[in-house]
Amino acid sequence: xxxxxxxxxxxxxxxxxxxxxxxxxxxxxxxxxxxxxxxxxxxxxxxxxxxxxxxxxxxxxxxxxxxxxxxxxxxxxxxxxxxxxxxxxxxxxxxxxxxxxxxxxxxxxxxxxxxxxxxxxxxxxxxxxxxxxxxxxxxxxxxxxxxxxxxxxxxxxxxxxxxxxxxxxxxxxxxxxxxxxxxxxxxxxxxxxxxxxxxxxxxxxxxxxxxxxxxxxxxxxxxxxxxxxxxxxxxxxxxxxxxxxxxxxxxxxxxxxxxxxxxx
Numbered sequence: 001x002x003x004x005x006x007x008x009x010x011x012x013x014x015x016x017x018x019x020x021x022x023x024x025x026x027x028x029x030x031x032x033x034x035x036x037x038x039x040x041x042x043x044x045x046x047x048x049x050x051x052x053x054x055x056x057x058x059x060x061x062x063x064x065x066x067x068x069x070x071x072x073x074x075x076x077x078x079x080x081x082x083x084x085x086x087x088x089x090x091x092x093x094x095x096x097x098x099x100x101x102x103x104x105x106x107x108x109x110x111x112x113x114x115x116x117x118x119x120x121x122x123x124x125x126x127x128x129x130x131x132x133x134x135x136x137x138x139x140x141x142x143x144x145x146x147x148x149x150x151x152x153x154x155x156x157x158x159x160x161x162x163x164x165x166x167x168x169x170x171x172x173x174x175x176x177x178x179x180x181x182x183x184x185x186x187x188x189x190x191x192x193x194x195x196x197x198x199x200x201x202x203x204x205x206x207x208x209x210x211x212x213x214x215x216x217x218x219x220x221x222x223x224x225x226x227x228x229x230x231x232x233x234x235x236x237x238x239x240x241x242x243x244x245x246x247x248x249x250x251x252x253x254x255x256x257x258x259x260x261x262x263x264x
Contacts, residue, residue, distance in 0.1 A: 085221055088155045090191065091162045099123060102147040111154050118146040140169060158188035158213070159228050185227035187216035215241075 042193060085103045088094045097105075106112045124147055144152065144167070152160050161184055167228070168177040184192075194209035219221045219241060221234035 086156050086217075088151075088159050091159055091166075091195075094155070094159055094163065099147065102151050104153075106147070106151055107153055112150070115150070116118065117150075130253075143170065144165060154224060156187075156217075156223055158185060158191050158223075160226075161185065161188045162192070185216070187213050187223070187227075190216060215245075 065177040087108065088097070103117055106115075106117060126145055130141065130143075133141065152163060161180060164178055168174075168180060190209050190213035194206045194213060197203075197206035198210060219236040219238060220227075221230070
């Protein structure tokens with residue numbers, strides 16, 4: 001412990017009181033809020049001769065602590081529910097993400113270290129502004145919120161391509177949509193074929209296309225970057241990997257004989 005003389009300690013004390021943002025009183029339930037950081041009081045110093053520096057809540061990622069576990073590179077006990085290398089691997093998975101999920105994923109990504117999350121209140125205010133706009137104006141405005149704009153550049157490129165293509169079509173940007181369609185990666189095309197097969201009820205074909213999409217992902221040095229955005233020498237060779245995989249299957253079947261009959 002640290003020892004402090006009594007008179008020094010007493011001179012260092014000051015009086016504070018609890019204060020709420022926007023005039024909300026402590027104990028009031030009138031605020032329509034779903035986040036503790038929007039209703040939690042903070043300390044206001046009543047002795048104006050003493051200055052107290054407080055960390056601005058807006059500039060801190062702590063506002064998401066109660067929504068999801070805060071992830072730290074120095075804390076190995078905190079485990080994320082998402083794959084931190086490639087956290088979102090399908091369009092449907094992205095569409096199911098809540099605000100909480102998106103914030104948690106961002107905090108789990110090494111590529112997001114040192115950046116800050118927007119306040120939940122800011123996200124809600126932006127959503128309300130979009131709701132108040134007319135249909136025509138909403139169509140001209142991006143459907144992505146601040147978390148989306150932070151997260152989309154860091155996720156699987158095939159999912160990013162699908163999201164951007166859907167957004168371009170929604171906003172009637174035909175040239176951009178055409179460019180995105182022509183620039184699809186092999187992984188994105190395989191995943192879209194799998195989705196079509198699944199919707200048509202062809203589970204076997206869907207599984208084949210999913211395996212193909214996974215194969216293309218296995219070739220990539222970084223599947224979150226656009227295909228061709230870095231040197232192809234960093235990726236594995238398509239022909240070599242297919243040949244090696246097929247040879248491995250043949251050797252396994254030859255080794256185990258009839259035990260693997262019917263297994264491809």
